[in-house]
Amino acid sequence: MTNAPSSTVPALSTPHMETARRALALIFLCNGTLFATWAVNIPGVRDRLHLNAAEVGLAVLAIGLGSLVTMPLTGGWTARFGSHRVTRVCAVACMLTLLLPFLAPNLITLVVALTLLGAANGALDVSMNAQGVTVERRIGQPIMSRLHASFSLGGVLGALLGTLLVGNVPMLAHVGLVVAATTLAGLLAGRLLLPDLPLEEAVPGAPQASTWSPAVLLLGALCFLGMLAEGANYDWAALYFRDVLGLTEGRAGIGYAAFVTTMTLGRWFGDRLRGRLGDEGIVRGGAVVTALGLALALLVREPLLATLGFALSGLGLSNVVPVLYGAAGHALAGPGIARVATIGYTGFLLGPPIIGFLAGIVGLPAALGLALAGAALVALLGGQTFALLRPPASEK
Template identity: 35%
Template sequence: MPLRNKIRSRPRPADSSPQSRSTTPATDSPWGPARIALTAFFAVDGFLFAAWVVRIPDVRSQVSATHSALGLALLCLSAGAVLTMPVVGRLCVRYGSRPVTVGSLALLSLAVPLPAHAHSVLSLGCVLLLFGAGYGGANVAMNSAAVDLVAQLRRPVMPSFHAGYSLGGLLGAGLGGLLADRLTTAWALALGGLLGLAVTAGAGVVLLRSPAAGVAPGATPARPVEGAADGPPEGTAGRPARGHARLLVLLLGLTALCTAYGEGAVADWATLHLTDDVHAGAGTAAAGYAAYAFAMTSGRVGGTWLSIRLGQTRLMLCGGLAAAVGMLVAAAAPAVPVAIGGFVLVGLGLANLFPLAIARAGATGGPQDVALASTLGYGGMLVGPVVIGFLADAAGLPLALTTVALTATAAALLPLAVGRR
């Protein structure tokens, strides 16, 4: 065969074909239908959880629970979440994150009204197991879908999804406070569940019909650019070996655990602390949680900008230390405004710790590592209610809440080890 024919018959390099290059179509908007729909799922998840949180004092009275008994019941919620998360991670790998997201949010919406119909600690624990299964499954599936979308957009937008969660929590707490004296717990949670089903149906259609756009056919999607300010992101050419990657995921999971301990403590005990220890009314206590949720929302809205300007590790360090200071202020506050101010600082400090930890874990290994880090993270919610409940009975709720300052400090320092590795 002549030499020129040999040259002509040589196959084209894989990266010279338009079909094989990773491209972002010009029509792919940063706020396309898939991102909007997924943000709506995060928002309704936060709304439903807040709708439950502001009714915890009423449910506690309904079942006549002590602090420690309520802690055990709340343990069931976290147990349902933690037991479900590894299973959901495997389902996401097999069936895709988007359909699992829709199913998990539907289950959560159906479970939200059930605590209002519990009349003993045992029955409350049983319905909270189902609540936790929907909540935990939704969080793994949504975060896995968000990691994929971050990779497609090539922008560090993970905090914006969690900002949607916090905004939903803000709306849920605000409406819960306004309606605290007008609607019974049963009606309030039932209406929340109906809203959740409506949003799940509407956003689910959009999410499932939206293609996984942003990558040309046959191409391998780019990995997320989360953490670009801290060095090469995991999943690029410098992706760590699997054993080393698993260690990084474990460290990130521990960061999420410490963060979730603080978030769970505020969610489960902030309204009780404000009503029992600082003597706030039910509406004021709900407003205090709403102020915390607003602060967290604000911190997450600016999270993308801050992570680019400061770097993820520095942002997580400053946030954890700020949350520790805020929790000490809230626990020791002699007056309602000071306590609420402390919770606001906690919200700002914790805002970006969990989403950044989960995003970096997902960039390392996909849905299963999201599930691993999330399972460890929500282990904080598994341990937190029991620890704080028993400490509250033994030494008072204010002292019990100071443990959040310890875990927030640990959450600030652990990312330094991740950054060094």
């Protein structure tokens, strides 16, 4: 006998549902703060353990590999125990495991620690997005983009805090402060999340996501392509401005800053736009904007226009993954988000190194064309994908 979410879900007041939305947004924000805290302290960990660039790369890769282990499993956990319970446990586990890399005495233990951090984060990524779909259904309006905007805001908060503390306080004190604050927030917020709706009520007539159905594969492919383009912007924008456009070290981050800023703003206002354009419109339209932005940046190669291009890319991509996660949760029975998220995250993990490999052969501008092609494919395949998710006319 499993501990499946109860088939009798109590009616909730609007204030209760709004409280749940804010609690979940806080968990997303804490998750973003956590990863920004790790990112700003990577140089300190490198220096403390005397690592070279290849060893740092191996350590960072461990986070992604750990996530890929737990992501496919979390769909089953949420189906059995409820996304609210899994999110609550994984949020606390994720915050606590941030301490482990900073306690590691050597490269081997660092890789193990980061694998555990990645595993906890992969499970949290799937479960909190599944909970987002539950809250979205209860409220009756789109909220997924705003939740992902909270993650981005958490990254900004973590980066700002790191700017103040890194080099001024001991690294372990900085991390300990973040872990204590985010763990407490996770414990409090986790108690306010909502139980899932019964499957037959939540997804009537849905294709079974426990198999690799065409809907799962196509949604996963769109997520893969979208996250490949996102990872390319994150990891290669600054190098493109420095090595290709010739900007100085201090100004080379302008393209990255433009991308992150418009992505955050696009997510903050994306739910309203999603309500007007629909899921298919915002995914395909966003992909077109991304492709045009990258084409402008890669073909014109003038710093001001390239900055505009990366800004357009961030704006276009801002709602692609949140909407695809939401579509998976709404339209697929079983662990739909888990399978789609796993395929998508593979693109985020593999995309940047593939572009790096290609850059060594054909140059960085041509290699970044892979991200442009990915965005164009999202626009082309989006219609077929969303057509598969629409219920038959008799069920509308």
